[in-house]
Amino acid sequence: MSAAAVLGWLALSALAPGAAHLRAGRRRTGLILLSCYVAGLFALLAVALTTDNLLGSLTQDSWLTAIVVGAVSLGVAWFVVIVHSFVVLRPGRLPQSGQILAGTLAGLLAVVVVVPFGVVANNVWTYQKTLGDIFTGPEPVESPVQAGQKPPEDPWTGRERVNLLLLGGDADDNRTGVRTDSMNVASIDVKSGNTVLVSLPRNLENVRFRPGTPMAQRFPGGFRLPADPGGGRSDLLNSVWEYADAHPEIFGGRRHQGPQVLMETIGYTLGLEIDWYALVNMWGFARLIDAIGGITITVEQDVVFGKYNEGLVKAGTRKLKGADAMWYARSRTFSDDYTRMRRQRCVLGALLGQADPATVLARFNRIALAAKELIRTDIPRSMLTNLVPLALKVKNAKVTSLQFVPPLISTGYPDWDKIRELTAKAVRDSTAATSAVAASATPSASDGTSSPKPGKSAEPGKSGPPTKGLTEGCGAG
Known part of the structure; x- marks a missing residue:
């Protein structure tokens, strides 16, 4: 041989x-x-x-x-x-x-x-x-998947939606506390994955707290503090977490109550029950974008950033590295909070659409390291068994966005009832879209009635809330 x-x-x-x-x-x-x-x-x-x-x-x-x-x-x-x-x-x-x-x-x-x-x-x-x-959150009293047991047929015990609070924080080595400058609630239909992403502005004033809570007792007329020496305010929605963490005496000495207080507050504001939160460090998010090799975004016009306006993200369609993507999402120079919210939505949409399985596998270790540095959450480890398939549904489902920015609402004098009504309507429409798709797959009823079209409300005579696709308006002037 x-x-x-x-x-x-x-x-x-x-x-x-x-x-x-x-x-x-x-x-x-x-x-x-x-x-x-x-x-x-x-x-x-x-x-x-x-x-x-x-x-x-x-x-x-x-x-x-x-x-x-x-x-x-x-x-x-x-x-x-x-x-x-x-x-x-x-x-x-x-x-x-x-x-x-x-x-x-x-x-x-x-x-x-x-x-x-x-x-x-x-x-x-x-x-x-x-x-x-x-994922270090406390486990539920009855874990959804006990050792040696088959997962239940309905892991969500009859619930139609899961509500996750997604936060972007600006914690840094040279800054005390956490300010949540990006606040979104993802309300997800557990059957279809159809999602409504509800965004609240960082500068929402006179925030109301859930009745009966320690913060509501401290601020019965809404979150209001004296103006800062420089004229700024530390009583906006993005300061709730930081304030609660800095004042444990309000909670009988219990520390680190910021996450729970913010979940309760935003849930009460929107009329939703928030299940869990995930806080993303914005600069850790930049490392995640670098880990997947950058994201392609159409920058509608030059975005200036930096203390002395020395930075620039040029207009045009290009692949941005993590730092430039974050400045594109965060800069308010020659801009405002509401334009910034739209740009943040565009970055989220680009990341969701471009983080394909092949890229994730090829860069797995870098992505895992970046994720560990950037995410803080109270989601229990055991819930991942059910959240992973739900996340896969979301990736291929309809994702709409509802942003509470002027002129829809006034951030200085918010119409709380309007906020709750529009949120409820957006959630109903998302659920109705799921029902309509399911109904269209079955034979028509003998009485000749038709199902509502996907994305349209089944309630006659009422217009829907001003929702839009997650990446709608991205790249527009």
Whole structure:
């Protein structure tokens, strides 16, 4: 047998363990190896086809640990198989030059076959550690998926929507506390993934607190403080978290009440029950954008930034790095809060649309590191089993945006009833769109009535709230 033949059978053994043993006449060993290989492939296929909510299950520690252990074990086993295959092919019968060539390439092949298993083990271990670092919220009294039990058919226990508070904070090493300059509530239909993204301006004044809460007792007429020495205000909506954290005496000495207070306050403002929050550090967000290789955005006009207006994001369609994307989203120079809110919506839309699975897999470790540095949340780890498939629905569903900015509302004298009414209407329309799509898939009723069109209200005579697509208006002047 020539050196080329030895290497050919080794390469075949890397794809089908046991092939080299069969060629060398060791039929029993070869058949055992091939049988184990085929049985393993069928076992993996069976797990993939029979496991309900496979992607959600891959957030559980038991699954992730099993994958890491399995990948390491298989890597070692594959290495041993390649080495043993080389031995049974009896390379000692080759000329000395052939032995050197075959031995060198066989060693390289043995190392190469281990690499994919090492990459899988490393990525999964990184993923598991990242999940543990980010999702540290208290577990519900009854976890939605108990160990050893099948997930319930309806993980949301009959609820139609899940409401997540998405915050952009400006915490920094040289700044005390957290100011939430970007505040959005994602109200998600659990059946279709249709989502309403409701945005509140940072400078909303006289914020009302939920009756009966400590903040409502402290500010019965709304959140109002004396003006700052420089004339600015520290009693706007974006200061609620920071104020609550700075005054534990209001809560009987309990510290770090900012997140819960802001969830209650925004939920009360919109007339929604907020389930969880996720706070994104805006500059950590820039690192996430860099991790996926940047995002492509149409900048409608030059955006100036910097203390001395020294920075510039030029107009035009281009791929922006993280820092430029964040300045595009955050700058108020020669602009205002409401234009900035629109630009932030454009950045979110671009990230949602351009973070495809291939990019995420290729840059996994960088994305995981960036995510760990940028996200703070109270979502329990166990809820990821249900939130992962819901997030996949959102990516392919209809996402609309409702922004409470002038002239729709006055930030100085907000019409709270109007805010709640428009929010409720936007949520109803999102749910109605789901029902209409479901109804259109069934035969028409015998009475000849028709279902409302997707996105339209079923209530006659009432116009919908001023919602728009997530990226509608992006790139426009």
